[in-house]
Amino acid sequence: MPSAAPPPADRGGEGADAVLLTPGPLTTRPETRAAMDRDWGSRDPSFIALTAAVRRRLLALANAGDAFTCVPLQGSGTFAVEAQLGTLVPRDGHLLILVGGAYGRRMVEICRRMGRAHGVLETDETVPPTAAALAERLATEPAISDVALVHCETTTGILNPLSELATAVAESGRRLHVDAMSSFGGIPIDLGRLPLASLAASANKCLEGAPGVGFVIARTDHLASCAASAHAVSLDLHAQWAGLEANGQWRFTPPTQVLAALDHALDALEAEGGVAGRFARYWETCRTLVDGMRGLGFETLLEDAVQAPIIVTFRAPADPAWDFGAFYDRLAARGFVIYPGKLAQVESFRVGCIGAFRADTMARFVDAASAVLREMGVEMRAP
Ligand SMILES: *Cc1c(COP(=O)(O)O)cnc(C)c1O
Numbered sequence: 001m002p003s004a005a006p007p008p009a010d011r012g013g014e015g016a017d018a019v020l021l022t023p024g025p026l027t028t029r030p031e032t033r034a035a036m037d038r039d040w041g042s043r044d045p046s047f048i049a050l051t052a053a054v055r056r057r058l059l060a061l062a063n064a065g066d067a068f069t070c071v072p073l074q075g076s077g078t079f080a081v082e083a084q085l086g087t088l089v090p091r092d093g094h095l096l097i098l099v100g101g102a103y104g105r106r107m108v109e110i111c112r113r114m115g116r117a118h119g120v121l122e123t124d125e126t127v128p129p130t131a132a133a134l135a136e137r138l139a140t141e142p143a144i145s146d147v148a149l150v151h152c153e154t155t156t157g158i159l160n161p162l163s164e165l166a167t168a169v170a171e172s173g174r175r176l177h178v179d180a181m182s183s184f185g186g187i188p189i190d191l192g193r194l195p196l197a198s199l200a201a202s203a204n205k206c207l208e209g210a211p212g213v214g215f216v217i218a219r220t221d222h223l224a225s226c227a228a229s230a231h232a233v234s235l236d237l238h239a240q241w242a243g244l245e246a247n248g249q250w251r252f253t254p255p256t257q258v259l260a261a262l263d264h265a266l267d268a269l270e271a272e273g274g275v276a277g278r279f280a281r282y283w284e285t286c287r288t289l290v291d292g293m294r295g296l297g298f299e300t301l302l303e304d305a306v307q308a309p310i311i312v313t314f315r316a317p318a319d320p321a322w323d324f325g326a327f328y329d330r331l332a333a334r335g336f337v338i339y340p341g342k343l344a345q346v347e348s349f350r351v352g353c354i355g356a357f358r359a360d361t362m363a364r365f366v367d368a369a370s371a372v373l374r375e376m377g378v379e380m381r382a383p
Contacts (some may be wrong), residue, residue, distance in 0.1 A: 002175065018332065021155045021365060023182055023311050024077075028161035028265070031164045032209060035264035036257035047256060048248035050263055055215075055244070057266045058355055061275060062184070064191040067076070069222075071241045072215040074134035074255055077181045077202035079235065080214025082152040084111050084177055084200045085148065087230040087237035088218060089116055093145035095122060096128050096174075100166070101155030102327055102342050103179055107148050114231045114266035119144070125156050125343060128306055130165040138172040146175045146197070152183040152308040155342045156301055156352070159187070159308035163194060176220065181205055181214075182310050186282050186354055187380055188275050197222050203258060206278065207312070208356050209265035212258035268356075282309040285362045286353040292366030293351075296373065297381030309353055311339070315383035322378050325350055330372040336365050346383075 001375055020027045040047045055070040064070070073080050077102055085107060087310070089095045094117040097107045104122075111118040123129045138144060147169045151162050162178065169176040175197035180189060186206025189199065198218035203209035223241055230236035243251045272278055288311035290300060293314060300315035315360065316322055324340065327349070331338055341348030353362070373381065 018335045018337050019361055020337045020355060021352045022337060023350075023352045023354065024202070025211040026204065026208065026352060027158070028208055028210065028355050029268055029356045031355070032095060032261050032265045032268065035222070035260045036210065038257075038260070039240075040260065042254050042256060043249055047254070047259075050259060051244070051250070051254070051336075052248055053257055054263050054266070056255040061103070061266075061269075062189050062191045062217055067221070068217055069218055069223060069241060069245065070215055071237050072213055072216045072250075072254075073235070073240060074212070074250075074252065075214060076211060077200070077205075077214045080200040080216055081107065081179055081201060082232075083230065083235040083237045083240075084198055084216045085110055085116070086232060086235050087226050087355055088175070088177060088198050089146045089148075090226070091116070091229055094118065094143045094208070095146045095177075096144045097146055098123070098134070098147070098149035098160070100127075100129065100158065100160070101125050101153035102149065103150045103153055103155060103181070107150075107179065118267045124283065125153070125345075126158065126159045126302055126306075128158055129165065131161065131168040131201075135168040135172065136163055136169065137175075138174060144260055145175060146177060147175045148179070148202035149180040150181075151182075151189070151199075152310050153186065153257075154182040154311055156313050157308055157311040158302055158306050159183075162189070166194050166196060182354075183308065184271060184273060186278050186310060188279060190216070203262045203265070204269070206282075206354050207262065207265050207269065208354075209262040212255040212257045213262060227270075240314070279309070281358065282353050284359040284371070285309070285357070286312065288359040289351055289353060292331060292363065293369070296370055297307070299383055301343070301346065310353070311350050311352045313341060313348050313350050316349065317378055317381040318383055319378045319380035321376055323376070326376060327369075327372060327378075329335065330375065331365075331368060334368045334372070336368055342379065347367065
């Protein structure tokens with residue numbers, strides 16, 4: 001088996017070795033990619049054991065006790081969210097969705113397509129929702145049975161106050177479903193203390209695995225009561241769970257190599273000191289980025305108090321020489337791939353802090369950005 005090495009001391013070259021400063025798929029360790037270099041029979045005992053181990057390890061990361069189960073699902077993260085909402089929000093339920101960006105809006109679209117009754121509590125993209133506003137809404141709308149929210153809204157990089165919001169939902173007697181896609185594995189989530197009904201995440205963000213598999217961690221008693229609730233055969237989390245519990249096998253072709261990479265990525269996470277160790281590394285990388293870019297004259301979209309150490313949104317400079325496409329291309333030529341903005345109102349771009357690289361790599365990114373801005377003649381970096 002490949003070893004679980006700590007993140008390489010420095011990353012970044014051209015072409016295939018580019019550092020992905022994106023929210024996933026992202027830069028992975030060579031050892032994680034090497035773990036995919038074999039074939040697995042999906043019904044073979046070795047793959048059944050691998051699946052069981054990964055399910056157990058994901059539960060342990062969230063300190064999920066016996067009350068929870070982990071159900072992996074083929075596909076990208078959105079498949080897991082669609083399966084989560086479709087299976088765990090009852091057909092006659094009513095879901096309140098907290099919306100503060102594109103991923104909250106995606107949950108609204110999922111409910112609209114499924115025909116599940118839902119409402120929206122929308123906040124400005126730069127301001128997290130408050131527990132007080134949520135509690136008030138829950139008190140005035142008795143029809144609401146379930147609540148869904150995004151932990152870190154990757155649209156901006158904002159961190160929502162999960163603990164306070166979860167308490168408000170629990171005190172009102174509703175169930176809470178969380179999209180923890182861009183936080184799970186990078187920001188501590190303690191299901192021993194947080195009263196959640198479920199959370200969804202995927203292999204290719206803070207877990208630093210390969211893309212192709214998502215998972216939902218759910219309270220087993222609730223999941224067990226959701227037979228035939230799902231709107232789609234392939235996204236039926238109850239059936240997926242029942243199949244895995246019955247014989248350890250996936251119902252349909254599993255992403256075998258991706259699961260092997262995830263198992264290796266979990267070794268690497270452990271070797272790094274678990275979620276706490278990774279959280280510390282991401283913060284160091286994030287601070288290097290924010291301090292460095294502010295030093296160049298850029299402004300962040302968010303105030304520091306609400307910034308998660310996952311991805312940072314910068315406002316586009318006002319200088320007429322600014323051109324995101326040119327900035328992107330020149331950085332890519334220097335081995336750094338960034339991400340466009342996703343905001344309706346403000347021109348912006350994003351830089352991810354997650355992936356298998358360290359703060360020294362981010363410092364080199366800031367140097368590269370500085371050089372590229374000089375080449376482009378962008379002098380005014382404030383918006
Ligand atoms: C990445 C992400 C998703 C899922 O996106 P996919 O492209 O389907 O993997 C969902 N929610 C959040 C908050 C995300 O960051």
